[in-house]
Amino acid sequence: MDTVSGLIHMANQIAKNMATMRFDDHPTAVAAHIKRYWTGSMIAKIRAADRSPLSPIALKAVEILDQAAAERAVQAG
């Protein structure tokens, strides 16, 4: 598995396992998990990757990561 395929697999796996857990919003929980454990460069790679293999929850989580990155960029000026 190359790195990007590995990251997509991991994101889908996190989403699948968290899907039945008790969270207010599952994509937010998945995004928080990724932010907590992944490096910035791993997050950048999944954001830049082809998103078609992502599950719906994983996809939304990556979109939340996009948003966070955009907010950080604005803050940084």
Added chain:
Amino acid sequence: MGYEPQADFGTPQSKSDKSVTLTIDGHAVTVPEGTSVMRAAAEAGGSIPKLCATDNMKEFGSCRLCLVEIEGARGTPASCTTPVAEGMVVRTQTPRLEKLRKGVMELYISDHPLDCLTCSANNDCELQDQAAAVGLRDVRYGYTGENHLGQAIDASNPYFDFNSSKCIVCSRCVRACDEVQGTFALTIDGRGFDSHVSAGTTIDNFLSSECVSCGACVQACPTDALQEKSIKEIGLPERAIVTTCAYCGVGCAFRAEMRGDTLVRMVPWKDGKANHGHSCVKGRFAWGYANHKDRITKPMIRKSIDDPWQEVTWDEAIAYTASELKRISAKYGVRALGATTSSRCTNEETFLMQKLVRAGFHNNNVDTCARVCHSPTGYGLGQTFGGSAGTQDFDSIEDCDVILVIGANPTDAHPVFGSRMKARLRKGAKLIVVDPRRIDLVLSPHIKADYHLPVQPGTNVAVLTAMAHVIVTEGLADEDFVRERCEWDGYQDWAQFVSGERHSPEFLEAVTRVPAADLRAAARLFATGGNGGIYYGLGITEHSQGSSAVMALANLSMATGNIGRSGVGVNPLRGQNNVQGSCDMGSFPHEFSDYRHVSDDKVRKQFEDDWGVTLDPEPGLRINNMMDAAIDGEFRAIYIQGEDILQSDPNAKHVEAGLKNMECVIMQDLFLNETANYAHIFLPGSTFLEKNGTFTNAERRVQPVRRVMEPANGGYEDWEVTQLVARALGLDWNYTHASEILAEISRLTPTFAGISWERLDKEGSLQWPVNDAAPNGSPIMHVGQFSRGKGRFMVTDYVPSDERSGPRYPLLLTTGRILSQYNVGAQTRRTANMAWHDEDLLEIHPSDAENRGIKHGDWVRLASRTGETTLRADVTDRVAPGVVYTTFHHPEALSNVVTTDYSDWATNCPEYKVTAVQVALSNGRTQWQEEQIERRERSRRIITAEAAE
């Protein structure tokens, strides 16, 4: 310090709360009710002669040497079998007793070789001591009558001899094997004069018997009959230093017994709180690797992994290391560097390694080998209980009524605790084993599991959810406990989830392959059988749902109220000696010590203030991500302390590709291992015998490791080498002793706040948390309330692994460990433990073997989607049809070439336990094996410093 044998009170300590006062030889003595007269006398400082009694096993009363007079009692009762009574008046020294004892002793001595002066036990022999104690000077019967002198010595065991001519048939060895070890390998055969110790096989020697070489019988033997070979070769010890075993997570305390600077033997320390004087073959005997000829003791460097190694001075090696790290950091950026800490090293060494990365490499790219074993434990128990560690001390097993062992094989991987478990089971505790293999605990002498659920690899979560289904739907949950101690809403969600029909044992039987009726019965037993304790190992964690399975176990314990007191709890059995410690010390890339996230500004500031540096708030790479990044050309240098990632990590080809792509691989280890084949710098390490520091065992017990000999690498403990590297990188570190690092750990780590070298020296060990709330430590956690406040139920849906068997790879491989070998075998392969396991074998069920024309001992090719290897077949019904099993102790087979990249969803702990494979007869090594052999040979070429001059 001179040599002092360990005190022996003759019979075990009574646990009674009630006291009894009696008079012994005119002195009032108060002891707990149930104490023997012998022990009471010993506790009062007296000593009654004895031979068959010793204090780690039940009284026996056979030698009749310990006779006493008791006022009002008839005759002269044996003090070892006579319990104290209120007001009892005992005399231990009278002319009548003296005469009787002399008579008993005469009989023993008349049938004993009189070669004391040349005997290896001379001056360390209880028979000799007791003969002197009773004042025996002569033997009336002479020495020429019928006797057992001149019998052949059984030298079959690699570590100890049995000389039956020196045996006094006291049965201590037999009882040690039964009561302490629980193996029942020995018997006394014959009667009267003919009675003798037998290892119970037709060959009747120790090596061919059921003996597992724990050494308990040798320790118990009062004479030279059972004696360590090392004593015969080196002589008796002159001093002893207490230290901690560096093998498994039980953390047995040992006395390293020394003669001059030479280690003579390792003897389990009776005051060790994890082992209470017991040991296994690894800690007791397998320390010879420390002086093995393969040991690398001089630093070495090479420009390319195809070059031979060049020995250099420490100054040259450290300067080269620092220059390479600086060069790579300048060229590729700070995040191109990283390191791994080792669960075999001390807390202090681990702490310094992660400090080096965070403060010296300026990133958080530090990971630990615990990643590949127990990282899901940290995650799962953290989420549910709020504490990333086992909840109990080992002594808790004494109060356990139902023991659930899942994905663990304690008699092989945690042998001393396995013996404790067996002792409890023999006293009546019930046992549920969930494991794809029929591990020894399922059926062994005097033990039979009440239920063995032979789970299909990869379906633990389904089994645990089905157990929860039974408990909830049959109304067996302890709702009072849950209401009081846990988040009630979360429980209700969870209860509703597990109650669904699709989680019933019947529905899931097709997935788990566990008969629904057995699963139901096991669940009922766990919920209703009294105190239920859960013990688990890597068979839980090393799965794509490892973290879910840990949370499922936590859910079960909370739902049944089995948490927060003795006899219950969730207990991860840690593989290596310091897995717990390496996790606690901040070895994971996202957190500092005590599991605090690097993005927490307050925590980071605390470290920044203490260390005088600015720290990176972003998590670093995990070890598998480091390899990915190396393959992608982003990660260029790694400093690996005490680990062989090529042999131990999954998908060896992926690890190889990562290592090959790096510009600088720094190894700090004892031997040139498989990873070193790809290294550029080799910094020779120190063994646990050569260093000071602490290890933390599976019950959170922090114990001292003490230096008993000079480090063979020129005098450097491992932390000192890390300090040299740090200083060369410009960090102003000036530690002079491991205790100073421990002081820093305590300062920066709330759970360690009350731990100091001085306290450990005085108190022997402390179980964290040790802080203001628990100044004397915490044997049991979550008493009264969970670390996180209320316990949190986590819904854990069964998600099948992506690794599936199919027509091409129809079998499922699961991997594990064996008693005599340890991890990648770097240490144990360099000891006489090779007598028991000199190669990795593939266990395969007879029906699967027959289908493939495979016979026992045949060479077979084991192939998966990632790679293939060859090894020999062990045809056995220990594994179920469709499942094969092997170990990973030997580099020749390097079984991790077949394991995959799949890993736990939350922590990336590799899925070692599920690999779809095919097995076929083999006609030789695979190409990859041939390449590895060649690379290994090339990497063993060393240009010595002398040759270079």
